[in-house]
Amino acid sequence: MAAATSSPRTEQLSRLQRWGKTVRIIFESRVATVGLMMVLFWFLLGFISLVWTPYRPNFSDFEQNLRPNSTNWLGTDHLGRDILSRLMAGTQVILLKTRLPGDFPILGGKAIPGGVALWGVFGSLTLGSVLGLNAGYRSGWWDQIIMQLLDALIAFPQIVLYLVVIAALGQGDLVVILAITVTGAPGVARLVRSLTLDIKTRDYIRAAETRGESVWFIMFREILPNIRGPLLVDSMLRVGYAIFAIGTLGFLGIGLPPPDPDWGNMVNDARRNIFFNQWAVIPPSLAIATLVIGLNLFADGLREEINRYQK
Amino acid sequence: MKSEESVGPPVLKVENLAVAYKVRGGEVEAVQDVSFEIHRGQSLGIVGESGCGKSTVAWSIVNFLGANGYVKRGSIKFQGQELVGKTGEALRRLRGDQIAMVYQDPMQALNPSMRLGDQLREVLTVHRGLSKKEAERRCIEMLERVYMPDAAAVMKRYPHQISGGQQQRVVIAMALLNNPALVIMDEPTTALDVTVEAAVLDLVAELRRDFDTAIMFISHNLGVVARVCNHVGVMYAGEMVERARVGDLYANPQHPYTQGLMRCVPKLGSDKVSSILYPIRGRVPPPDNRPAGCIYGPRCDYAQDRCQHEHPALRPISGVGNWARCHFAEEIDAAAWTPPEEIPIPTIDQPQSDNQPIMQINELSKYYEVRGDSLRDVFGLSQPRYVKAVERVSFTVPKGKTLGIVGESGCGKSTLIKTIIGLEDSSSGEAQFMGFDITGAIQQRDTQLIRELQMVFQNPDSTMNPSYTVGQQIGRPMERFNTVPKNQIRSEVIKLLEAMRLGSNYYDRLPRQLSGGEKQRVGIARALASQPDLVLCDEPVSALDVSVQAAILNLLLEVQQQFGTTLIFIAHDLSVVRFFSDYVAVMYLGQMMEIGPAEAIYAPPYHPYTEALLSAVPIPDPKARQKRIRLEGAVPSAMNPPTGCRFNTRCPRRHLLPDPDICLTEPPWRDVGPDHQIFCHHTVETLSSFDPVIAETV
Amino acid sequence: MFVKDYMTRHPIMVAPEMRATEAQKIMSENKIRHLPVVGEGKRLVGLVTRQRLALKPDAMASLNVWEITRFLANMSVRQVMLAAKQVHTIGPDNTVERAARLMAEQKVSCLPVLDGDGVVVGILSEVDLLRAIQDMLGMTAEGVRVTMQMPDEKGQFARLATTLAEHGWGIMGIGSYPAPRRAGYYQIVVKIPQVTVEQVREVLSQIPGQEMVDIRTVV
DSSP: OGGGGGOGGGOOOOHHHHHHHHHHHHHHOHHHHHHHHHHHHHHHHHHHHHHOOSSOTTSOOSOSSOOSOSSSTTOBOTTSOBHHHHHHHHHIIIIIEEEOOTTSTTTTTOEEESOHHHHHHHHHHHHHHHHHHIIIIIOTHHHHHHHHHHHHHHHSOHHHHHHHHHHHHOSSHHHHHHHHHHHHHHHHHHHHHHHHHHHTTSHHHHHHHHTTOOHHHIIIIIIGGGGHHHHHHHHHHHHHHHHHHHHHHHHHTOSSOSSSOOHHHHHHHHHHTTTTOSSTTHHHHHHHHHHHHHHHHHHHHHHHHHHHHHO | OOOSSOOSSOSEEEEEEEEEEEETTEEEEEEEEEEEEEOTTOEEEEEOOTTSSHHHHHHHHHTOOOTTEEEEEEEEEETTEEOTTOOHHHHHHHHHHHEEEEOSSGGGTSOTTSOHHHHHHHHHHHHHOOOHHHHHHHHHHHHHHTTOTTHHHHTTSOGGGSOHHHHHHHHHHHHHHTOOSEEEEESTTTTSOHHHHHHHHHHHHHHHHHHOOEEEEEESOHHHHHHHOSEEEEEETTEEEEEEEHHHHHHSOOSHHHHHHHHHSOOTTOOTTTOOOOOOSSOOOOTTSOOSSOTTGGGOTTOOHHHHHOOOOOEEOTTSSOEEOOTTTTTOOGGGOOOOTTSOOOOOOOOOSOOOEEEEEEEEEEEEEEOOOSHHHHTTOSOOEEEEEEEEEEEEEETTOEEEEEOOTTSSHHHHHHHHHTSSOOSEEEEEETTEEOOSOGGGSOHHHHHHEEEEOSOTTTSSOTTSOHHHHHHHHHHHHTOSOGGGHHHHHHHHHHHTTOOGGGTTOOGGGSOHHHHHHHHHHHHHTTOOSEEEEESTTTTSOHHHHHHHHHHHHHHHHHHOOEEEEEOSOHHHHHHHOSEEEEEETTEEEEEEEHHHHTSSSOOHHHHHHHHHSOOSOTTOOBOOOOOOSOOOOTTSOOSSSTTTTTOTTGGGSSSGGGGGSOOOEEEEETTEEEEOSSOHHHHHHSOOSBOOOO | OBHHHHSEESOOOBOTTSBHHHHHHHHHHTTOSEEEEEOGGGBEEEEEEHHHHSOOGGGGTTOOHHHHHHHHHHOBHHHHSEEGGGSOOBOTTSBHHHHHHHHHHHTOSEEEEEOTTSBEEEEEEHHHHHHHHHHHTTTTSOEEEEEEEEESOTTHHHHHHHHHHHTTOOOSEEEEEEOTTOTTEEEEEEEESSOOHHHHHHHHTTSTTOEEEEEEEEO
């Protein structure tokens, strides 16, 4: 076997090279590239809005219900606010920052990085993974109980679920995150469970068991790292759903609290004035659509490439 | 009546075939320059290790290369007509009527939701337009032809209702219904047990003779090919390196690779003290990085300058009937071969006389409760039913020795070691390991006890966690059992890696960067990391290619010498078990049938089941005379095993007893030699009177 | 001696849509003289022979050189083959002599072998019949071949057989036919292994009423 050590195939790759390889996979797929570009566009716009917007997004500096023109590129809304500025600022709360309520310990009243959609998906991933791993690995009664509970949750209409959560806890960014977490977790848990059922038949799990490792070690150290690929792809899609959910909540008027703009609220406001101003409804709707489509394309392309790469 | 050497045009003629697959960033030539022909009534075996392109050749004939594969050069002539470049209807009909394929997994060819009869009849009613009744008659006829018991009833069953061997028979019958000129068999018996395999191989040989069908038989197993083929092509890294008649190839291999392969496989009856396996050094070059000259050059013991830049052609070797792809075939004398220095050869000391038992198992049983789904079962009212996976097994393992356990699938050997290691708890009986009780599951065991019992697994691809480096995985047991201080783990792991003949540069590699053999080495290192006294090996080499298998077996022998580890070794390959073990236990349907020193098991007196197993082993020597004992029927269900001797329903020797009904009672354990016991009603004298299964080769 | 044992199984077959030129190529490359033409499910639709592929002068007398080339290039197997209903065929379970008679009477050099529903399972040609004769007369191994002539009466052959049996000799091949140019007599050819010409001559020439026509050692 001494001769084998010099084989070029097994040469050590540095961390950087490995990353390079991953990035190359993304660009191998045209679908994933386009998706990534669309997502990055909104991130970029969001970052810019943190330091600069064309006008102040929350001030009625202009005439109401203007059509798109040379000063206000996308027109103004029913309160005379610049839609472009609001659109840019609306990115923040979805992708870039979460505002904590005033009575929150230590960080009360401040904003933490990471948008509501991202935190919501993170929440559902965490909750879903814990539930899914337990159901899949322990099986038996654990599996029965966890999956029955989750099925019951899925059977509940999502909008009603949102309403219940918000009615119970009031409005706020954290509540929206919680709502997304609760509605997203069952899906994640099902996915994790099915992947776990596959992984747990592998010999390396048997090896860990014969070492007498604890159940938690096996679930989180042996199984979880091996399902992160599909989980990552799934979470991309989930960010899309979350944005949609925020839009829906905003549309219902129970979303992120005003006055800071978010896309859902913008659509909702514009809808009420649709007879006076047909233009205002288009930009936020398009924004939601492109971001969601972008994430979906990215996830799809990635999944396809990863699968192909594995073969 | 016809001579073996059939004249006339070949059924299949492949010339200079090259098949390429398009992959990310270019293409890979999986097969290069392969030529052969098959005549009517001939069978050509194609042997080679995994990745040598043998299946690709088959797929190129039936155009199953997938979206990214295509025939790059060469021609495939079937019945005189060129297949390459033809498309559409003509090609489909030419193949559909005249070429059939049999795969490794019969369930790939059978529709699980249709009755077998409907699937068989369809071949005739759809393509031939036969009436249903006539088709039915012919199907039953064909099923009887492939020795399917109760053919008419089988027609009404679904695929899952018959055993794997019977499924393969149905697939073969289906392939022959259309009377094809060529049948391609791709590892048709690899998934089957050895006794079933033997019966299927008999059938293949017989059908070839009766139907004059040309057969292309793909296999990795030299023994299987020796049994059914009359011509053999050996493939290596996408090329055919040797082609010859079966007798010539085995008696007088010309290519150094073929010679190397022959040295890798243990002969049935050879053991580790008297014989040595010589693995082939190096590894198969990846298809995108093949050497410029002779492809085998870098691994060849006879390589010279010329081999490095001049690619040899497949040419007839003067004086013998073989064709070989070697510049120096005439000059190479295989008999004068001496192992090169870099191949590690384990030295086996004579066994020490100290036979202190390290493990004692007494009447150990493992039952699984089966829950039905009736309402009574749900409420726990019905009588619980059990699968008796392991029933009253007793044995002892002496320290530092190897116990081999053989048996076909479902015999309970895997359950037995799972129970021993604690993945399952036992149902009854006693089991002691170094004075500790090991009847309970692993959760009830002391950490120190867990440390002493470790395991090596079968499948190299799943034995390692793909997310962690080699070093992390070997280091984990040391960390967990505190066998090594934290700051020394790295150096200890490297020490172990070196003992496994992997360099320290393997420490940071991920499993996907390793070959199958290397993964298995890491698996062994991980098992040894906690310094256990007993290692259970669950088919550690059965998923590996023969050349790698030899290296791993040697490694295990070395490890045993070095660390004094006791091994329990499970395998279905009787030659390997015989080679590797000091003691052998034969299991059937959860019960132990025979146990004794390895050399005693392989010679009379033996249990009738052992005898049947031995007579089924494919031997890589077409001249070997083997007694032909084939078991009837299928293995009975473990849920409802036969009373008395569990082998009584299939025992070929039962009729020799004065009162065959005695087999319905529990047989006695008969002492037939030192440490050698047989679980049978036959007297020692009767058992001793059986002829040896394998006569001396002439 | 049945057709199924002497026919060539899995003969090369072609589809009716194939170009005649290609069929011709297949025949010459594989050195065969007959090509069964089959449709769906290997059912016989015709037969191509070398003669059928030979040019028929009357068919193209009126064509010029270029037209002949095109005419030939575009001709399909269907156009040149002998259609199935004109082809004489035989079943696999028929006897070889029945096939021989059919071939001799119809003056054909081959018979496609069809099973019950018209599927081609093999082909029986003159060469295969010749092989049958060889097998019948024990052409496969060495021995003494002797031709005896005897009157066409009951008990004559038994006399010969008894004589052979008395000496413990076996028969590896046998043939019987009316003696040529001698009415009322039969000739019997037997091939006896593991004996010498002299032994056989001495014994068989003693049989009353029978005449030894020929004796030789053959392979």
